[in-house]
Amino acid sequence: GQNIDQPTEMTATEGAIVQINCTYQTSGFNGLFWYQQHAGEAPTFLSYNVLDGLEEKGRFSSFLSRSKGYSYLLLKELQMKDSASYLCAVQGTGRRALTFGSGTRLQVQP
Amino acid sequence: GAVVSQHPSRVICKSGTSVKIECRSLDFQATTMFWYRQFPKQSLMLMATSNEGSKATYEQGVEKDKFLINHASLTLSTLTVTSAHPEDSSFYICSARGGTRLLDEQFFGPGTRLTVL
Numbered sequence: 001g002q003n004i005d006q007p008t009e010m011t012a013t014e015g016a017i018v019q020i021n022c023t024y025q026t027s028g029f030n031g032l033f034w035y036q037q038h039a040g041e042a043p044t045f046l047s048y049n050v051l052d053g054l055e056e057k058g059r060f061s062s063f064l065s066r067s068k069g070y071s072y073l074l075l076k077e078l079q080m081k082d083s084a085s086y087l088c089a090v091q092g093t094g095r096r097a098l099t100f101g102s103g104t105r106l107q108v109q110p
Numbered sequence: 111g112a113v114v115s116q117h118p119s120r121v122i123c124k125s126g127t128s129v130k131i132e133c134r135s136l137d138f139q140a141t142t143m144f145w146y147r148q149f150p151k152q153s154l155m156l157m158a159t160s161n162e163g164s165k166a167t168y169e170q171g172v173e174k175d176k177f178l179i180n181h182a183s184l185t186l187s188t189l190t191v192t193s194a195h196p197e198d199s200s201f202y203i204c205s206a207r208g209g210t211r212l213l214d215e216q217f218f219g220p221g222t223r224l225t226v227l
Contacts, residue, residue, distance in 0.1 A: 035218075040221075
């Protein structure tokens with residue numbers, strides 16, 4: 001089975017930096033994804049990690065430590081439009097679907 | 111990235127009726143499609159995995175006779191909610207992946223909001 005944990009809610013200030021953590025326990029691992037989801041919309045892909053280390057993509061970075069079962073999503077220079085839910089998802093072994101965490105609702109305040 | 115569409119985007123139906131939701135990959139061939147359900151303020155829960163030309167694989171607790179999935183072509187999968195009840199009201203999202211690489215990205219459709227009265 002797979003278990004994925006994320007904080008339920010976070011609040012941050014416009015222009016600041018926020019880190020959203022995700023821990024996972026899986027029977028197999030073939031990669032970890034981060035998605036952004038605005039209310040009432042489908043998730044949009046942000047990042048993918050399969051090897052340990054940091055992947056940077058503009059204002060967004062994602063880190064993975066496979067030995068610790070840990071990842072984080074780092075958002076820099078926060079903007080109001082970054083207010084959304086951020087979903088951590090793990091892909092298990094074989095051609096399997098993603099297992100999603102419960103999501104972290106981020107609220108960016110002025 | 112690749113585009114996945116869903117139709118309809120929103121549907122309201124009476125209890126006891128059946129509703130069909132279509133998921134199409136517009137510019138790639140989707141060997142596998144996934145159907146998720148999302149209740150308010152909750153995360154996506156996988157319902158079933160659909161491979162073209164074969165029967166869908168349902169997750170534990172999902173009634174295969176109630177949620178009929180057909181993946182007749184490499185660009186189309188349908189989910190039919192049979193005899194819908196108010197508790198089936200939810201946001202249904204499909205995703206599609208193509209190719210044969212194990213780590214192919216999934217592309218999500220825009221979702222279908224189902225309301226059963």
